[in-house]
Amino acid sequence: LKILIKNIRGLAGVVDAADNRKMLRGNELSEYHIIQDAWLAIEDGKIADFGTMANWPGISDWRDLEVIDAEGRFVFPAWCDSHTHLVWAGSREVEFEDRLRGLSYEEIAKRGGGILNSVEKLRSADAAQLIEASLERAYEIIASGTGAVEIKSGYGLDLDSELKMLRVAGEIGQQTPLTIKRTFLGAHALPPEYKNDKQGYIKLLVEQMIPRIAGEGLAEYIDAFCERNYFDEKDLSVILEAGVRYGLKPKIHVNQFSVSGGVSVALNYDAVSVDHLEILGEGEAEAIAATDTIATALPLCSLFLGIPYTPARALLNAGAALAIATDFNPGSAPSGNMNLAVSLACIQMKMLPAEAFNAAARNGAAAMELHDTHGSIRIGNQANAFITKPMPSAAFLPYYFGINPVERLILNGQII
Numbered sequence: 467l468k469i470l471i472k473n474i475r476g477l478a479g480v481v482d483a484a485d486n487r488k489m490l491r492g493n494e495l496s497e498y499h500i501i502q503d504a505w506l507a508i509e510d511g512k513i514a515d516f517g518t519m520a521n522w523p524g525i526s527d528w529r530d531l532e533v534i535d536a537e538g539r540f541v542f543p544a545w546c547d548s549h550t551h552l553v554w555a556g557s558r559e560v561e562f563e564d565r566l567r568g569l570s571y572e573e574i575a576k577r578g579g580g581i582l583n584s585v586e587k588l589r590s591a592d593a594a595q596l597i598e599a600s601l602e603r604a605y606e607i608i609a610s611g612t613g614a615v616e617i618k619s620g621y622g623l624d625l626d627s628e629l630k631m632l633r634v635a636g637e638i639g640q641q642t643p644l645t646i647k648r649t650f651l652g653a654h655a656l657p658p659e660y661k662n663d664k665q666g667y668i669k670l671l672v673e674q675m676i677p678r679i680a681g682e683g684l685a686e687y688i689d690a691f692c693e694r695n696y697f698d699e700k701d702l703s704v705i706l707e708a709g710v711r712y713g714l715k716p717k718i719h720v721n722q723f724s725v726s727g728g729v730s731v732a733l734n735y736d737a738v739s740v741d742h743l744e745i746l747g748e749g750e751a752e753a754i755a756a757t758d759t760i761a762t763a764l765p766l767c768s769l770f771l772g773i774p775y776t777p778a779r780a781l782l783n784a785g786a787a788l789a790i791a792t793d794f795n796p797g798s799a800p801s802g803n804m805n806l807a808v809s810l811a812c813i814q815m816k817m818l819p820a821e822a823f824n825a826a827a828r829n830g831a832a833a834m835e836l837h838d839t840h841g842s843i844r845i846g847n848q849a850n851a852f853i854t855k856p857m858p859s860a861a862f863l864p865y866y867f868g869i870n871p872v873e874r875l876i877l878n879g880q881i882i
């Protein structure tokens with residue numbers, strides 16, 4: 467199948483074939499190219515060519531060609547959501563109400579809430595139920611313009627349940643057109659059976675779970691929740707040492723509620739990304755900027771929990787590479803809407819639309835090591851793009867917030 471999209475008001479996120487930068491840093495995030503009055507050709511699942519309508523060569527071969535007239539509309543590269551917990555069982559709106567009534571996290575946890583609530587539900591769900599619920603969410607994010615997604619485990623917290631989660635995540639990649647990457651997050655919380663034995667659980671992670679999961683090729687990345695009352699920087703070192711030994715690359719939850727020293731541990735292990743960073747310690751922005759590690763902000767989590775937003779300007783001024791992602795999960799961000807994440811990045815984090823677009827697509831792709839194929843409109847890239855509803859400019863997308871701007875989506879060269 468070949469697709470030609472013509473009369474595009476603005477073809478956004480265009481990258482020159484010679485531009486092979488893995489990611490954009492600091493000021494580079496404001497480099498965002500839009501071709502006005504454009505066409506885009508897709509063939510064999512790849513972006514074949516594009517240009518302005520004034521220089522359009524016309525159609526010489528109509529066989530198997532689908533022509534889309536995108537008059538008044540923009541075409542963007544599909545979003546690359548590099549941090550989600552999309553596989554889960556049940557929901558947690560009861561805790562949500564408890565929190566609205568003023569209960570603290572501690573009180574909610576005492577009532578059986580928090581991550582362990584999801585652990586209990588996930589352990590008792592069978593794989594078929596889990597696939598059904600997760601596929602529904604996967605189609606939701608596709609409908610809102612996401613083409614590639616990272617999915618973490620971490621609600622199983624025992625070997626069988628973690629394997630179940632990662633296999634279900636693999637099914638999402640098989641049964642939908644999403645490109646997926648999987649991350650083992652066994653160190654998300656202490657499971658109830660190890661409540662008073664953190665070292666025992668870390669031993670289980672290091673000696674059994676990591677070797678088995680890496681051995682079966684069920685994940686490419688390793689994650690840990692480095693936070694007060696969860697896993698500290700010493701635990702993180704032990705876990706990452708084992709993960710790296712088995713070929714898993716770090717992507718770390720760090721600095722959500724407190725500065726822990728986890729950032730420097732993650733950087734020492736060449737983390738692909740350090741995620742959350744709602745709080746930045748002295749010199750941490752500069753330390754991240756000196757490496758290839760991507761800082762990933764999760765604005766939907768900040769919105770939902772009412773916690774600070776990641777200081778994007780401090781990170782960009784230091785020259786860091788910044789991505790934005792949803793953190794789609796049942797407790798702290800029950801939304802996988804990247805359009806809303808882009809709006810919040812502008813409204814709350816004072817990113818310019820161009821910077822937010824790059825953070826949500828090109829740098830998001832880099833935070834999943836998909837930068838050679840995803841996140842931009844570049845000849846040879848996988849044909850993942852969405853056509854918006856009619857809009858006057860690209861900045862209209864984050865400005866006119868809270869609706870779904872996506873009218874049609876193309877993934878792997880197929881119209882969805």
Ligand SMILES: [Zn+2]
Pocket residue numbers: 549550551719793795
């Ligand atoms: Zn998360």
